[in-house]
Amino acid sequence: xxxxxxxxxxxxxxxxxxxxxxxxxxxxxxxxxxxxxxxxxxxxxxxxxxxxxxxxxxxxxxxxxx
Amino acid sequence: xxxxxxxxxxxxxxxxxxxxxxxxxxxxxxxxxxxxxxxxxxxxxxxxxxxxxxxxxxxxxxxxxxxxxxxxxxxxxxxxxxxxxxxxxxxxxxxxxxxxxxxxxxxxxxxxxxxxxxxxxxxxxxxxxxxxxxxxxxxxxxxxxxxxx
Numbered sequence: 001x002x003x004x005x006x007x008x009x010x011x012x013x014x015x016x017x018x019x020x021x022x023x024x025x026x027x028x029x030x031x032x033x034x035x036x037x038x039x040x041x042x043x044x045x046x047x048x049x050x051x052x053x054x055x056x057x058x059x060x061x062x063x064x065x066x
Numbered sequence: 067x068x069x070x071x072x073x074x075x076x077x078x079x080x081x082x083x084x085x086x087x088x089x090x091x092x093x094x095x096x097x098x099x100x101x102x103x104x105x106x107x108x109x110x111x112x113x114x115x116x117x118x119x120x121x122x123x124x125x126x127x128x129x130x131x132x133x134x135x136x137x138x139x140x141x142x143x144x145x146x147x148x149x150x151x152x153x154x155x156x157x158x159x160x161x162x163x164x165x166x167x168x169x170x171x172x173x174x175x176x177x178x179x180x181x182x183x184x185x186x187x188x189x190x191x192x193x194x195x196x197x198x199x200x201x202x203x204x205x206x207x208x209x210x211x212x213x214x215x
Contacts, residue, residue, distance in 0.1 A: 028139065029139035029140070029141065030139050030141070030142060032141070032142075032211065032214075032215070033139050033140070033141040033142070035214075035215060036141060036214035036215065037141075039214070039215075041213065041214040041215075042141055042144075042214050044140070045140050048140060
C-alpha cells in the first residue's frame with residue numbers, strides 16, 4: 001500500500017524539531033495519519049496538502065514530489 | 067476555522083450532550099405518571115419519563131455520532147468508509163454463506179433453550195448477518211491501519 005508520489009514531510013518536520021504529535025496537533029489530524037503520510041502509504045486530500053504547505057511555509061510541489 | 071477552535075467547539079458540544087443526558091436521566095427516573103394518549107393496542111402505557119428518556123437517548127446517539135464523525139480526520143474517515151464497504155460486504159457474504167450452509171446441512175442454529183419459532187429464526191438470521199458484518203468491518207478497519215503504519 002504505497003502512494004503514487006513521494007513526499008518530504010519527514011524532512012521538513014525534522015528540520016523544525018517537531019515530533020509527529022506536534023505536527024498532527026497543528027494540522028488537526030491524528031499522529032497515525034502523519035505516520036501514514038510520512039511513509040507514503042496515504043495520499044492527503046488537496047485541502048490537507050494545502051494546510052501542510054501553509055504550516056511548513058513551503059510550496060506543495062516542494063513537499064510532494066511526483 | 068483553526069484547529070484550536072475546532073477542538074474547543076467539539077469539547078463544548080460533547081459537554082452540552084453530557085449535561086443533556088444527565089437531565090434526561092433525572093426526568094426519566096422522576097416522571098412516573100403514565101404516558102397520556104397512548105394507543106391501547108400497544109398495551110399498558112409506559113411512564114412519561116421512560117418515553118422522554120428513550121426519545122432523548124435516540125437524539126443523543128444521533129448527535130453524538132454526528133459530532134464524532136465530523137471531528138474525525140480524513141484518514142480515519144477513509145478507514146471507516148473502506149471498512150464499511152469491503153469489510154461489511156465481504157463479512158455479510160461470508161456470514162450468509164456459513165449460515166445458509168449450516169441451515170441446509172440441518173445444523174441446529176438456535177441454542178436449545180430458545181423456542182424454535184419463526185420469529186426466533188428470523189432474529190437469529192438478523193443477528194448472524196449483523197455480527198458477520200461487524201466482524202468483517204473490524205478486521206478490515208484494523209487491516210487498513212496496519213497496512214499504513
